Amino acid sequence: MALLKGTAVSAGIAQGSAYVVACGYRSAVPQRSIRPSEVDGERRRFDAAVAKAGAELAVLQEDVRERIGGSQAEIFAAQRLILVDGSLHDQVLRTLEEKRVNLEAAVSEVFGSAARNLEVVGGGTLQARAADVDDVRRRILTALAEAPAGARPEIPEGAIVVSDELLPSVTARLQLDNVRAFVTARGNKFSHSSILARGLGTPAVTSVASALAQIKTGDRLIVDGVAGVVFVNPERSIEREYDRLAADLEASKRKLRQLVDLSSVTLDGTTLPLLANVNKFSDTEAALLYNADGIGLYRTEFAFSIRSGFPTEEEQFEFLERAAERMHPRKLVFRLVDLGGDKILPYFPLPPSRNPSLSERGIRLLLRHLDVLKTQLRAFLRVSAKHPVSVLLPVVVGVEDVRRLRGVLRQVQSELAAEGKPFNPGIPLGAMIEVPSAALMVRTLAKEVDFLSLGTNDLVQYVLAADREDEGTAPYYQPLHPAVLRLIGSVVEDAKSAGRDLAICGEMAGDPLHTALLLGLGLRELSVAPGQMLEVKEAIRRTRLDEARKLASAALELGSAAEVETLLNEQRPAASGRVADLP
Numbered sequence: 186m187a188l189l190k191g192t193a194v195s196a197g198i199a200q201g202s203a204y205v206v207a208c209g210y211r212s213a214v215p216q217r218s219i220r221p222s223e224v225d226g227e228r229r230r231f232d233a234a235v236a237k238a239g240a241e242l243a244v245l246q247e248d249v250r251e252r253i254g255g256s257q258a259e260i261f262a263a264q265r266l267i268l269v270d271g272s273l274h275d276q277v278l279r280t281l282e283e284k285r286v287n288l289e290a291a292v293s294e295v296f297g298s299a300a301r302n303l304e305v306v307g308g309g310t311l312q313a314r315a316a317d318v319d320d321v322r323r324r325i326l327t328a329l330a331e332a333p334a335g336a337r338p339e340i341p342e343g344a345i346v347v348s349d350e351l352l353p354s355v356t357a358r359l360q361l362d363n364v365r366a367f368v369t370a371r372g373n374k375f376s377h378s379s380i381l382a383r384g385l386g387t388p389a390v391t392s393v394a395s396a397l398a399q400i401k402t403g404d405r406l407i408v409d410g411v412a413g414v415v416f417v418n419p420e421r422s423i424e425r426e427y428d429r430l431a432a433d434l435e436a437s438k439r440k441l442r443q444l445v446d447l448s449s450v451t452l453d454g455t456t457l458p459l460l461a462n463v464n465k466f467s468d469t470e471a472a473l474l475y476n477a478d479g480i481g482l483y484r485t486e487f488a489f490s491i492r493s494g495f496p497t498e499e500e501q502f503e504f505l506e507r508a509a510e511r512m513h514p515r516k517l518v519f520r521l522v523d524l525g526g527d528k529i530l531p532y533f534p535l536p537p538s539r540n541p542s543l544s545e546r547g548i549r550l551l552l553r554h555l556d557v558l559k560t561q562l563r564a565f566l567r568v569s570a571k572h573p574v575s576v577l578l579p580v581v582v583g584v585e586d587v588r589r590l591r592g593v594l595r596q597v598q599s600e601l602a603a604e605g606k607p608f609n610p611g612i613p614l615g616a617m618i619e620v621p622s623a624a625l626m627v628r629t630l631a632k633e634v635d636f637l638s639l640g641t642n643d644l645v646q647y648v649l650a651a652d653r654e655d656e657g658t659a660p661y662y663q664p665l666h667p668a669v670l671r672l673i674g675s676v677v678e679d680a681k682s683a684g685r686d687l688a689i690c691g692e693m694a695g696d697p698l699h700t701a702l703l704l705g706l707g708l709r710e711l712s713v714a715p716g717q718m719l720e721v722k723e724a725i726r727r728t729r730l731d732e733a734r735k736l737a738s739a740a741l742e743l744g745s746a747a748e749v750e751t752l753l754n755e756q757r758p759a760a761s762g763r764v765a766d767l768p
């Protein structure tokens with residue numbers, strides 16, 4: 186038996202069989218040994234995948250030339266050459282024959298090590314080439330994953346997916362219904378895959394550094410997504426202990442379910458809107474199940490990441506309209522697709538960057554890709570004809586971003602009007618406050634937008650200079666740092682004096698330990714993952730606002746996140762029905 190420690194990122198207990206799907210950096214690749222008789226079949230799959238990837242690249246090259254420009258299209262010409270490179274092909278075939286691994290593993294190894302070699306040699310052009318080789322690797326793997334059923338190793342039902350790192354675009358392609366839990370070597374609580382796991386209600390533990398070295402497909406695992414530990418081939422006594430804990434958790438969930446129909450009202454009688462963060466249409470069902478007052482954040486990236494090209498206006502309209510219909514008459518905040526940083530799409534190559542979090546992303550990136558922006562705005566506006574929806578701008582840095590967006594919005598509105606398509610001309614426009622400059626400029630921004638939404642996931646990383654995706658900086662990524670709390674306090678004050686509604690939709694709002702503190706700082710609208718709504722509601726119903734204000738003032742006087750956490754834990758009611766503090 187082995188006990189591996191990591192970080193708990195999505196609560197819950199799961200027991201099941203490991204299914205290792207990762208073997209390389211930033212990839213999720215099924216890996217298995219093959220019999221000699223399978224080698225020929227794998228060769229044929231390689232030829233078919235290369236042909237498919239080649240055809241896709243040719244289409245993309247043409248499409249990008251028309252829609253974006255010639256120099257961007259050249260990237261795909263270069264990738265087509267890499268795709269048919271004879272030496273890489275020979276190496277893949279040799280790896281198949283000599284190492285007897287499946288094609289996905291061989292492609293990943295050969296293209297992955299070619300990319301790493303180029304990166305090590307360094308220099309701007311070579312680094313760009315490394316990114317291209319890596320992108321080609323991903324494209325071949327995608328072509329293999331999309332091959333007809335049978336050719337693709339299915340994730341067995343009830344599997345616990347073990348991987349190096351899960352990019353949102355990769356997670357989106359897994360058969361999520363079959364996954365009982367996630368264990369990853371890289372990532373942290375605020376990584377997008379962790380957010381997705383919480384959204385799915387699937388237990389997850391990340392930052393398990395030795396996960397890939399210690400876990401093989403088929404190992405029996407217990408994933409404790411509360412304590413952040415993973416047991417590999419545990420003894421029977423441990424399994425029994427976890428059966429008991431799982432039953433306890435289930436009982437406390439049942440208790441929480443009694444809260445569904447109660448309102449989120451504080452002990453002194455203030456009722457607060459409690460909304461849901463969703464990533465896809467089906468999440469709206471969970472939001473309704475937990476009786477959300479609306480959708481405070483509809484992240485649209487997921488819908489982009491499960492396709493092999495940008496969704497059309499019609500496709501976007503269709504799923505957004507369905508979500509709005511389900512939620513009607515509750516409000517729904519659609520966020521424009523937030524690309525850049527770690528949110529990358531295989532069909533939308535971005536220039537390689539040493540520091541993706543600090544490169545062009547969010548609204549700025551969209552404003553340079555008007556085609557993508559206008560298509561999405563048209564879909565949002567068309568939904569607004571019948572439903573109370575609003576538009577949220579991601580990663581706003583300053584007023585210019587909002588003014589430029591308004592210009593595009595006006596243009597799109599007059600195009601729709603000319604076509605006789607109905608929409609709400611006064612559709613509310615909001616800005617995410619997730620970059621320190623925006624947080625400091627709230628009074629000015631408030632003049633340009635109708636509402637504001639505090640995105641603490643990014644705000645924390647930019648205030649504390651700690652990458653949200655990197656397990657190395659995880660100890661420095663501290664949502665409870667007094668600097669973060671002071672900034673939140675000042676955003677609340679400024680939004681209030683400007684008369685603008687302010688919600689918080691970052692993950693810190695979903696932790697019931699933080700609820701009283703956030704209310705004490707003056708926040709009055711919370712948007713959290715559906716699975717966290719009941720615990721947060723319970724915490725709201727335990728809060729008295731004057732005490733919460735005192736708690737917040739005390740926290741603001743402290744010097745470190747650890748001190749704030751101790752203060753909050755002192756106020757926390759005795760744990761009830763929670764999982765014991767296992768290792």
Ligand code: PEP
Nearest residue numbers: 619640641642643690691
């Ligand atoms: C945030 O940054 O807090 C946020 C809600 O956006 P995302 O997590 O999608 O970056």
Ligand code: MG
Nearest residue numbers: 619640642643
């Ligand atoms: Mg963000």
